[in-house]
Amino acid sequence: MNSFKLPKAFQNQMKGLLGEVVYEEFEKAIEKEARTSIRLNPWKEIPNFEKTEPIPWSENGYFLESRPSFTLDPSFHAGGYYVQEASSMFIEHILKSLKVIKGLFLDLAAAPGGKSTLLSSYLGEEGFLVANEVIQNRAQILRENIIKWGLGNVLVSNNDPEHFAHLEGMFELVLIDAPCSGEGMFRKDPQARVEWSPDHVQLCASRQKRILDRSGALVKAGGYLIYSTCTFNELENEEMIRFLTEEFSYEPVRVPLDPNWKIIESKVETESGEFFGYRFFPHLVEGEGFFITVLKRPQDALSLEPKKVKDFKHHYLKEIGPKECEQIDLELGFSGNGTYFQLNESYFRINQDWKNHVDKLSQHLSLKYFGVEIGKKQGIDWIPSPAWALSILPKNKFETIELSKNQALDFLRKSDIQFIDLPKGWVLVCYQSLPLGWIKNLGNRTNNYYPKEWRIRNL
Incomplete structure (x- = not known):
């Protein structure tokens, strides 16, 4: 009671x-x-x-x-x-x-x-x-x-x-x-x-x-x-x-x-x-x-369809041109229907069908996130974001490792996990085939890239 x-x-x-x-x-x-x-x-x-x-x-x-x-x-x-x-x-x-x-x-x-x-x-x-x-x-x-x-x-x-x-x-x-x-x-x-x-x-x-x-x-x-x-x-x-x-x-x-x-x-x-x-x-x-x-809403009410913006201008978002968008999709193994925006050094992907809408929305709203944050580009390499790992977008360019439940919990606590025969570079970690995030094998050690603000406390 x-x-x-x-x-x-x-x-x-x-x-x-x-x-x-x-x-x-x-x-x-x-x-x-x-x-x-x-x-x-x-x-x-x-x-x-x-x-x-x-x-x-x-x-x-x-x-x-x-x-x-x-x-x-x-x-x-x-x-x-x-x-x-x-x-x-x-x-x-x-x-x-x-x-x-x-x-x-x-x-x-x-x-x-x-x-x-x-x-x-x-x-x-x-x-x-x-x-x-x-x-x-x-x-x-x-x-x-x-x-x-x-x-x-x-x-x-x-x-x-x-x-x-x-x-x-x-x-x-x-x-x-x-x-x-x-x-x-x-x-x-x-x-x-x-x-x-x-x-x-x-x-x-x-x-x-x-x-x-x-x-x-x-x-x-x-x-x-x-x-x-x-x-x-x-x-x-x-x-x-x-x-x-x-x-x-x-x-x-x-x-x-x-x-x-x-x-x-x-x-x-x-x-x-x-x-x-x-x-x-x-x-x-x-x-x-x-x-x-x-x-x-009745059929005679207002309907607003955003038009294509010729010169997109925003105080912190940069629009990526169509050719570069196609190239990025090709590089990352995506289906080719994406368009990208750049925020600082990070790239965000949305379905290109909604580009005009995001252009319009970004002029009036305080954006905290949109689409999928893919990550940053460093030369010809990509530094993948946690959001890409958790998204349903393909991640075929990366090696994958399946974790046990205890290993997965250690990863989510942002602990460093020791592996045998782990390939070098970025590795996608999964639990029961569900992606959790990234680790990077530097050879002499591995770094856990799970976001610090999301980590679970020891229980």
Whole structure:
């Protein structure tokens, strides 16, 4: 039993929402231990992964029997899976059931990266994602998780929603997982109960309105806006649908549900008609508290397609010419559809289909990362980056060595590992065929190039 009692005002709020009888079931459920769930990276196969109970609305999601030490699993550090709450994986079902066009997506409040890695997986090689986080240190965590996921179809930015004003009508989908009062996390995070108050709910609702006011026009004609919270109250959920539809032109979207999922559909009357929200209650669903809604931008709304920039100018990014891009792809064994930018001495690769978009985005956003950082060029040789190792791009030009679990953990601790008969030069180290990073054999010693800021502490 949790020692942190539910606030009285919260109890009254939930009794009003659920009724006295159902509230008792809700309270019992919220005092039970939360289940752990993960979502596999469909672009990185984990050999011998024992598929446990599947999450019904996610093709790649699974409940675990117990919570292991993820820190001591090299597959986790390799981006083989992401530890994510089951309810929020419902976004995968939304994307697939609506067959959302794989264009330019925006995750406006993206850290630590659970929903961004989900969107990245859905987009694959066909789309591109802007994963934005307003708080700088959280943007660094987001950057690390995006690099480890490894698909190379994401730009990480560190901006306030108002900085997107020049990008109206540019996104096929905008996801706003809004900062909220966290009622849905009362089971997983007892401290959230202490921080909750009716005044805090009001404050969160004010922030959510500000975010929606600055982002409602970012969706292009025919595109979608997804709004979600991890809270139960109507002020932060249904009322935000009413606010959004008063401020912007949107059409309702109804998401198909399997009755066995026990997700509750909420009908919201607005001046523009009836809209729909979806509620996840812990006494009904194997997951935490969650609310989500989908709205569609009408076909007569603005659509912005960035044009080719003749003379690209940026205060710290340098564009690489087409011939040199082709040469780099040829040198590194890539498929030949990449374009490159140079930041200081390091080269970053993106799919050339999204070059115009990155040109446009870089003029308005504070970029923290994009595509795949390949590394630096030293004469005719390349100094490969950790991001290239963790990416799904080919690494055929390098020798590979398979590590045991203990060796992999030593590598992730940034310890130097001794090998017999290791080839000289750069060597890609792997655990169960999943790349982890680089070591360099200098002959008399090997250097571990795992990033210092990512290393795991001795446990």
